Structure formats: C-alpha cells, structure tokens
Amino acid sequence: MTGHPSTWRPSTGHPTPETLATSELTPKEREHAASCASCQEEMAAWQNLADAARTAFDTPAPRYEALLGRYRLGERTPLPPPLGLRRSIRLVAALTVAQCRLLPRSLAATTVLGLAATTVLAAMSHDETIGQAVFGLGVSLVFQLGALTACAARTDPRLELTTTMPVSPAVVFAARIVIVLAADVLLSWAASGLAIAAGLPATLPDLVAGWFGQAMLAASVGVVAAVRWSPTTGAGASAAAWIAAVATAVPGFGVGFGLLERTGHLLEPLTTTNPLNLTLSLALLTVAVLTMHHGTEPGHETT
Amino acid sequence: MDSDDDLLAGVARGDQESLRALYDRYTPGMLRLVRRMTPSAAVAEELLQEAWLAVWRSAGSFRGESSVTSWLYGVTRRQALGQLRRPQPPTTALDETHSPPDPGPRVEDAAIARVARDSLADAVRDLPAHLQEVVLLVLVDDLPYPEVAQVLGVPVGTVKSRMFQARRNLAAALSSSAADPRLPS
Numbered sequence: 148m149t150g151h152p153s154t155w156r157p158s159t160g161h162p163t164p165e166t167l168a169t170s171e172l173t174p175k176e177r178e179h180a181a182s183c184a185s186c187q188e189e190m191a192a193w194q195n196l197a198d199a200a201r202t203a204f205d206t207p208a209p210r211y212e213a214l215l216g217r218y219r220l221g222e223r224t225p226l227p228p229p230l231g232l233r234r235s236i237r238l239v240a241a242l243t244v245a246q247c248r249l250l251p252r253s254l255a256a257t258t259v260l261g262l263a264a265t266t267v268l269a270a271m272s273h274d275e276t277i278g279q280a281v282f283g284l285g286v287s288l289v290f291q292l293g294a295l296t297a298c299a300a301r302t303d304p305r306l307e308l309t310t311t312m313p314v315s316p317a318v319v320f321a322a323r324i325v326i327v328l329a330a331d332v333l334l335s336w337a338a339s340g341l342a343i344a345a346g347l348p349a350t351l352p353d354l355v356a357g358w359f360g361q362a363m364l365a366a367s368v369g370v371v372a373a374v375r376w377s378p379t380t381g382a383g384a385s386a387a388a389w390i391a392a393v394a395t396a397v398p399g400f401g402v403g404f405g406l407l408e409r410t411g412h413l414l415e416p417l418t419t420t421n422p423l424n425l426t427l428s429l430a431l432l433t434v435a436v437l438t439m440h441h442g443t444e445p446g447h448e449t450t
Numbered sequence: 451m452d453s454d455d456d457l458l459a460g461v462a463r464g465d466q467e468s469l470r471a472l473y474d475r476y477t478p479g480m481l482r483l484v485r486r487m488t489p490s491a492a493v494a495e496e497l498l499q500e501a502w503l504a505v506w507r508s509a510g511s512f513r514g515e516s517s518v519t520s521w522l523y524g525v526t527r528r529q530a531l532g533q534l535r536r537p538q539p540p541t542t543a544l545d546e547t548h549s550p551p552d553p554g555p556r557v558e559d560a561a562i563a564r565v566a567r568d569s570l571a572d573a574v575r576d577l578p579a580h581l582q583e584v585v586l587l588v589l590v591d592d593l594p595y596p597e598v599a600q601v602l603g604v605p606v607g608t609v610k611s612r613m614f615q616a617r618r619n620l621a622a623a624l625s626s627s628a629a630d631p632r633l634p635s
Contacts, residue, residue: 214502
C-alpha cells in the first residue's frame with residue numbers, strides 16, 4: 148500500500164480498526180471502503196456503537212449560569228502583599244518545624260546508626276586512603292537514605308499535609324530536602340571529627356572533602372529520579388551513583404579490567420568535591436524542585 | 451468561530467466569555483466522563499464544577515503540547531479522582547500492554563451493526579468502566595487514539611486493546627441475550 152501505510156492492516160489490506168472507528172479516512176482509504184463490503188460493515192458497526200454509547204450516557208448538561216454563575220470568575224483575586232522580613236522569618240521557622248515533625252522518626256535513628264558504623268569501620272582502618280574511602284562511601288549511603296526518605300511523598304500519607312498548606316508544595320519540598328541534607332552534613336562533619344579522634348589517619352578538611360562531593364551528587368541524582376519517576380527509580384539511580392563512587396574511591400578498583408578502570412578515571416571529577424560536582428548537585432536539586440512545582444499544578448499536561 | 455486554543459488563551463487572560471464558550475463546547479463530554487466515575491448525578495455536577503474551576507485557575511499552565519480537548523479531559527479526570535479520594539495511578543493489565551493482533555473483519559461487526567440501538571446501549575452500560583471510558587472517548591467525543599491514551603495515562607496500545615475487548619464483550623453480550631429466551635430481544 149502507498150500513502151498511509153500505518154493505517155492499513157498489513158495482513159488483510161483493509162484500513163485499521165482505529166481508522167474505521169474514527170472515520171478519518173484518506174481519499175485512498177475512502178475509495179477502498181466504498182467498494183469493500185466488510186469495511187462498510189465494520190464502519191456501520193462503529194457508527195451504531197457510537198450512537199448507542201451516546202444514548203447510553205445521554206445526560207443533559209447543566210447550564211453555565213447554574214453551575215458557575217455564582218462564582219465571580221471575572222474578578223481575579225489580587226495577589227497578597229509581600230511578607231515583610233519578620234513574617235518571612237516566622238514562616239520559614241514554622242515550615243522548618245512542621246517538616247521536622249513530619250519526617251519519620253526512624254530516619255534520625257538510622258542516620259545516627261549508619262554514621263556510627265561508618266566511623267567505627269573507618270577508624271579501624273590504619274590506612275589513610277582506605278579509611279577515607281570507607282568513610283566517604285558510608286556517609287554517601289546515609290545521604291541517599293535521607294534524601295530518598297524526604298521525597299517519598301507519594302507513599303507517605305502524612306505528606307498529604309504538604310498539599311494543603313498555604314505555601315507552594317515545591318517550597319515545602321525544598322525546605323524538606325534542605326533540612327535533611329543540612330542535618331546530614333552537620334552529623335557527618337561531627338562523625339568525621341570522631342573518626343579522626345578514634346584513630347583514622349587523616350586531617351579534617353581532607354576527610355570532609357572526601358565525602359561531601361560524592362554524597363551530595365549521589366543524593367541529588369536519587370532525588371531527581373525519585374521526583375520525576377518514582378522512589379524506586381530514585382533508589383536505583385542513587386545506587387548507580389554510589390557504585391560510580393566506589394569505582395573512583397576504592398584504590399585498585401577495576402585494575403586489570405580496562406573498561407572499569409577507565410570508567411573510574413572518567414567519573415573521578417564527578418565524585419570528588421570540586422566546583423563542577425557541587426554545581427551539578429545544586430542544578431539537579433533545582434530540577435527536582437521545579438519538577439515538583441510543575442507536577443502539582445491541577446492542569447499539568449503529563450498525565 | 452474562535453479556535454479552542456484561542457478560547458483557552460482567553461481564559462488564561464481572565465476572559466469569562468471564552469470560558470463560557472469552552473463550557474458550551476465541552477461540558478457534555480466532561481459530564482459523560484465524570485458520570486462514569488460516580489452513580490450520583492449531584493456528585494457528578496459537583497465534580498464538573500470543580501473541573502471547570504480548575505480550568506479557570508490553571509489555563510495559564512497549558513503549554514500547547516496536547517490538544518485543548520485532551521487537556522480539558524485530563525484536568526477533569528484528575529480533579530474527579532482527587533475529589534473522590536481515589537488517587538488511581540494509571541494501571542494497565544499485562545494483556546493490555548500490546549496492541550491486539552489484527553483480527554480482520556469479523557462476524558462481531560455484523561452483530562453490532564444490525565442490533566437495535568437500545569439493546570446495544572444497554573450492553574454499553576454493562577461494560578466494565580475502563581472499557582466504557584475508551585468507547586465514549588473514541589466514538590462519542592471523537593478523540594484520536596493517542597489523545598485518549600494521554601487523557602487516561604495509558605499507552606496507545608492499551609487503548610486499541612480496550613476497544614478490541616469492548617467490541618468482543620458487546621458481541622458476546624448481544625449473542626447471549628439473543629440466545630436467552632427469558633430476556634427481551
């Protein structure tokens with residue numbers, strides 16, 4: 148067939164059912180249908196079905212005035228005046244307190260336990276490079292746990308509250324992520340000090356630089372994937388970022404396996420603390436917040 | 451006559467006459483959509499009202515990536531699901547994920563083409579809701595399959611599969627009612 152091959156049934160030479168159902172025939176299809184008894188029968192079946200369906204659900208629609216007349220739609224509600232500095236600070240404080248209360252309590256316990264285990268493991272290592280690598284990978288896992296918990300909104304009924312607050316859900320989400328990541332940074336910083344005090348041979352700036360970049364990037368990748376697709380996808384993306392961090396942080400990883408070794412070298416700028424890594428993390432978190440903003444509009448087009 | 455896009459742009463600017471024109475064009479279809487989600491006519495009207503208020507509020511977010519029709523139906527469906535507290539993510543049965551094999555012209559067509567409209571309407575009312583939905587969107591609201599897929603949040607293959615299933619169910623229902631002497635023909 149020529150012209151519109153996708154609208155013809157390859158096996159029978161008739162137009163497809165959807166073409167006949169919607170009666171959007173090309174001239175060639177119309178010419179075929181005019182001389183084809185089975186196509187005419189199928190079109191008659193669709194037409195009869197359309198008429199029957201219209202009859203089955205024939206409900207008189209209410210008049211515009213009856214349904215929407217009492218709303219003064221023509222008058223847009225004026226925007227509220229900007230909050231002053233004092234009211235803004237009060238709002239941020241209230242938002243922070245509310246989000247702290249809404250976070251699962253088990254998250255705090257799991258974070259502290261994870262950091263404690265990481266500190267012990269790192270301190271037990273007497274090699275500076277291995278100790279730092281172990282500490283960085285452990286902290287990275289803790290960051291991912293916090294970030295993914297913060298954006299599992301669709302599975303946590305407590306977070307329905309965020310959609311009823313007089314603040315944009317995107318702002319609420321941003322506050323939630325910032326709270327979790329800030330708490331993780333502070334606790335990891337403290338754990339770094341403890342690990343050094345417990346015998347890890349490293350300086351504090353080196354140790355912090357060893358985990359900060361890779362943990363932020365892994366968490367950001369997970370957050371974007373979780374918000375855009377699903378928490379499970381977010382967990383998968385985080386795991387992939389963590390494995391990339393393993394490939395660059397563990398000395399000798401992939402040696403003898405050319406591809407793995409080259410991959411480790413390629414990913415190194417992304418999994419260490421540097422301006423590129425931090426900019427990328429910040430950009431990914433911004434994308435996540437913007438995605439949350441678009442996804443909460445009543446008329447958003449992604450169904 | 452203004453195009454749908456022009457009218458929606460007017461709504462986004464706050465023009466109530468544009469809203470009224472869109473209302474007159476699309477309310478019957480939107481009402482059919484919500485009537486299948488609730489047995490109560492009063493609740494259906496409330497859902498319809500919420501849908502139009504959402505359209506009024508969010509017309510500015512229409513980016514022209516779909517047709518106005520499927521955007522309006524999408525807003526209506528999401529609003530109704532939200533109001534009914536049935537946040538159903540789009541689900542697709544495994545056997546619906548691919549387009550059905552092309553069956554070619556069948557005896558089912560003859561049964562559906564010749565049956566009395568009232569009997570066929572009764573059979574349509576008895577279809578499962580997810581099949582009714584696609585039959586009405588395709589045949590009554592004249593939406594192309596890709597737009598129906600967009601409104602329902604399912605793949606196009608699923609729409610084809612549901613149409614195929616609906617036609618098969620209807621033919622089966624019609625032949626069994628014709629064979630049952632207790633039922634009126």
